[in-house]
Structures are given as structure tokens and as C-alpha cells.
Amino acid sequence: MRFLLPLVASLPWAVTATALEFQPNRTRPELPRLMLYFQTTHDAAGRPISLLPLVYKQHIALTHLIVAAFHINSNGTIHLNDHPPSHPRYSTLWTEARILQSSFTNTSGGSGGVKILGMLGGAAAGSFAASTLDAAADGDGDDDDTEAAGPAAAFERSYALLREMVRVHKLDGVDLDVEEPMTLRGMVRLVRRLRADFGPRFVISLAPVATALMGRQGRRGGWGNLSGFDYGALERAVGEEVAFYNAQFYNGFGGMGDTRLFDAIVAEGWEPERIVIGQLTSPEHGGGFVKHGQFGRAVKALRRRYGEIGGVVGWEYFNAVPGGINEPWKWAESMTKILRPEKKPILHITKKMAERLTRVWMVSAAEGRGSRFGTAERWVDPEPNVDYLAMVNAEE
Template sequence: MRSHLLWALALFASLGAALPSPPVNPQRWSEIPRLVLYYQTTHDSLGRPISMLPLITEKHIALTHLIVCSFHINRNANLTLNDYPPSYPLFTVLWVETQLLRAAGVKVMGMIGGAAPGSFDTYTLDGPDAVFEPYYLQLRDAIALYGLQGMDLDVEQYMSLAGIMRLIRRLRADFGPGFIITLAPVASALWGGGSLSGFSYPELEATLGGEIAFYNAQFYNGFGWLGSTIYYDAAVSYGWHPSRLVAGQLTTPENGNGWVTHETLNATVAALRDKYGQIGGVMGWEYFNGKPGGNEQPWQWAQVMTAILRPGQLPRLRVTRSAAEGLIRAWHESVAPAVVAGAGGPGPDVVMNVDYLGMINP
């Protein structure tokens, strides 16, 4: 797979030359309230890459953070992104598109962990230093190679407090003060209720909160709900500042239990603002099928959330013809049937599902 990786890195460079440099403060608006979206499902049912670019080319979207997921540490094996190495050809267009999101001011992060076990146990990142080190270096190298601006630590298995603190400190030491470190607890873990992580989040916040940018709290799947303010209020009453808490929301009822309508969420956010002045933001799990647009226009979820959270605060992206042509080449590299078959491009029955040339706006 090394040739595919080198090809992608060369394309990153060519696209970067065609794009304006990000400003000193690439987030051209106040970050709070944040609008955060996870990107895990990378291909549609036909094996075509699902483009992230409508999140910056469609109107009335003010996304602040895009989290690519899920990275997994695998015992006695190498790091994977979902089921494949991050350098696998399936992800060529993904990594090229993330460069464009960054140029538009969106902070592009990775996420490690989630429901799949193994990343944080005593045989990997929660093990003794000699065990921890080689697995951590895999993660560190991927962050550096793909230019990720932060890492979301989604610990959904038992991990010691000492283990998560060591991981946070190493990330900070290796990537500096500008690197974004977040965690994704189930919401009930914030007020002393059910938790999937093992360690205490209030204790982590008290000890190392200065290194953590914010928490993507999961207010769904039985661990909280955003149909009213009651669960967010419970976290604030337990001692959390509202600016620290991004309210996690399912983008569609297809993604789990506890989805609430956009109208209800709007009412909840408005009520929270009345109480606290401002909250940390809203997070969505996940991009590819978000309502109201569904699989055909999933970016519409972000449009609705922008209207609720961040009206009038929009990014600007410049796409040249050379950048669009590079994206087309990357798309062809990333079509799943072609990769599986080992062919040089998609079959005649696979039609492009994104119009990169239509995004040109020099």
C-alpha cells in the first residue's frame, strides 16, 4: 500500500499549492457554540466515497469541527481506520478532502476508540509503559502524517485514570498547545451515573482539565436525552461549566435511540441559553445519513444545526480547477469495488456521486 500513500501525499501537496493559506486564526468566527460532526461511514452502499465537501460548499453551514473516525489500536497488529489501515486506497479522497476543510477553517480531528474494544485495555494503551509505547507511536505517526489538528478519545471500555492521563499528556507533549484534545463520555458519566470508561470524568477534569478542550457528551442511547434541559442541567448542577459540554445528538433515529426532532432540539438549546447564556455547542453522530437530507443530502443536518446554533457565521472555500481535477483522481482511487478488485478505476456501472467541477469558484 506504500505507493498509494505516496500518491496521496503528492496530491496533498499539489492541492495545497492551489489553495490559499489558512489565516492566522483559521476559525473566522467565535468557536463557541461549537458545531461538531463525526465522519465514520466513508462509503455508500455502492462503494462510492461519501464526500465531506458539501459541509463547506453548501450554503448556511458553519461547522467548527469534523472528526474522522474510528481509529483502532489492535493488539499485536497495526493501527486501523475502521477496518483498514489509514493508508489504504479506500481513504485517498478522504485525506485529500480533509485538507480542503482545513483550508476553509474547519478543524479536522481524529477519533480513537468507540464501541469496538481493544484500544484502551491493559494490552495496548492502558498497559505498562513498555506495552503502551509502540501502540501510542502508531497513533502519533498517523496524526502527524495526515495533519490531524486534534484527537477525540472515545473510551467505551474500562481504562484507568492513570492510563487516560498518560495518553493526554503524551499527546500534549508531542503536538503542542494548539492540539485539540477532547473526550466523548456518555452524558450520565458527567453527573455520577452510568459510565462506559472506568475512570471518573469529574476527577479527570479536576486533575487535567486544562489539557482538554471540551467534552462531546453523548446525550442518547439511554445515557441522557435532549428532548428537554433536564439532563444537561444535571451535568451543570454536578459542577460542569456549560462551555465545556458539547451536547451530543444523533443525526437520525437510524443511528441509535434517543433522537429528538430539530424543533424540539431548537427549543432545548434556546432554554439552555436562557439559563446559562451560552452552551458549548452541539455534536452529531454521524454525517452520512443525517436528517432531513438522509443519504442523498446528509449535510442538511448541519444546515439545520447552523440555524439553531451559529446563524450567519459561514466559512469560505476556494476550489480551483486543478484542485477539482485532483479530487476526481482521488475519488477514482477510493471507490471500494475498484480497490477490492485491484482495478485501476471504478467499473462502468459506478457513477460519481459528487460534482467536484461544480465546486470550482476561483
């Protein structure tokens, strides 16, 4: 188990800024992580939302982008929101994801690109049900047992959908957002299968509500834990396979107006570097939005106190404030100044790449506007609202 021994009682709470604050992590250069969820892929007019300004235009030190939300259905299908993941409407998403993965930082120990994860689950139930990925988890574990053949087969069918999606779209990891009752045994099995199939570099994260990581409520379920299983028990069983926890500090499950809840989680034994602080990027997404100034002060205090934290993840990109729908990257820009000011990801875009991105954008927009695939050339206004050619900075 990789819990940290309780430190809260012995910490110097009146710590002032020291040399620890904001120093680059030489052994783990991805820390502190700066992450964003990307669920809304098209704007209200059906135009695909470009991700490239997150790195190219604004020099934002993004480490992970989490594509949301994948759902496994009991009828043997998988969806990204309302469509299959390979639907043409997502052509821009997947093309730009490859480019983000090929970026690098201009500091020593570069990132090797933005890691692209897929978020499975969320508010829509079903992916972790007894008819899908939690099937047969309460059995004796013998998949050859005749009585367990039906449920075990249901798990295998569901897991095969997840595995194929990861392979086809070349994801660097998965974020498991369990917001429905699931057994501990089922989650342990899923984590182990992912690790066995995708190897040691594959990122496996979980996204509990923050209160699930602390105290009696978090361990026993109830209002403090939407997942059903005990996250402390999961950490003891397969903690070495889990890269970090994207804890949701909003919507009534804790907040980040100050450091008290994060401190309480550390007091429970969790390592600060394994807790990524989930925040709403706009008050339109729910309750518990914290303004940048207040949140920034809390983050700085935590980094002074613990030396480092796991980072920050924002839900979600498309209308993040202060820029809103016209400049949604400004949220991540402000987080870069707080978390990773010394790092700048760099993209290399050739003219051929820019021309292809323009064509792909038109396909995605045709589907986003409800048009038939292949009719983009008949639009009244086919021009992208992002200038890919202006991004060209490299020879073929």
C-alpha cells in the same frame, strides 16, 4: 480544576430571551461548536461520500469534523474502521479533509478552517486496554523498572501508532471515546503525552456518555459510565489540557428532549461551554433520537440560561435527517440556523483541485467497490456522483 461553581439553585429559570442569546463570542469565535462524526465513508454501492457540500454548497458553519473510528490493536497495528488509515479507499476522505482545513469564515475572528479530529475507540474494545494504551498504568510510573518493561513497551508501541497516524494525516486533534474499562492514571498519561508531543493548539476531547458527568453513578462507574475512570477526577488532574467533552445524550445515557440532564451536569460543577451535546442524526443509529424542533427549543433555552454552551455534535453524517443519504448535510444546515447563523465558511476550489478531486474519487471508489487498486479506468460507470468542477470558484 476548571469546574464551574454550582449555579443551578440560583439561576432565574423563567429567563426570557436576552441580548446574550445568539451573540457572537468575540473571545472564543469557535463557540458554539457545530461538529459531526464521519464514520461511514462509502455508500452502499461503494462510492465515497463527499464532505465538501457541508461547507461549499450549503454554507454550513461547521467547526469540527471527527473522523471515526480509529482502533489500536494489541498486535501492533492501527485501523480506521476495517482498514489501515492510509488505505487507498480513504483517498477522498484525506484529500477533502485538507480542503476543509483550509476554509475560513466570513466573520471577524475567522475559524482558520474546519478542524479535523480523529476519534479513537468507541464501541469496539481494545484501544484503551491493558495490552495497549492502558498498559503499565497501574505500575509505579517508572518506565525503566525491569518488571514494568514489558507493559511500558506495550504502551509505547501503541502510542507510537497513534502519534504517527496524527502526524501523517495532519489531524488537528483527537477525540478519545473510551467505552471500555480504563484506569484514571492511564488516561492522564495519554492526555499528557499528546499535549507534550503536539503542543498547545492541538485539540484533545473526550466522549463520555452524558451520565458519566454527573452524580454517584458517573463517578463510580456502573451503567452511568462506560469508561471506568472518574471524569471529575480527570478534570481535576488534566482539565486544562482537555478542550471539551462530547457528551453522548442518547442510547439510554440521557436525552435532550428537554434541558434537565444538561442542567444537572452544570449543577455538578461543569462549565456549560465545555459540554458539547452529542446527538443522533437519525433514528437508525440507536435510541434517543430527538426531532429538530424539540431539540432546537432545548438548545435555545440552554443558551438563554447560560449565555453559551459548548455546542452540538452529531453521530453521524452519511444519512443524517431530514435529508437522508441523498442530502445528509441538511442536519448540519438546520443546526447552523440554531447555533451559528451569522457565520459562513468559504472554500476556494481551483480547476486543478477539482480535477485532482475527481481522480482521487475514482481511486477511492475502486477500493470501496472491492476492485483492485489501479483499475478504476475499466469501470462501466466511473463518473463521481459529486460534481467537483461545479465547485470551482478560484483561479490557479
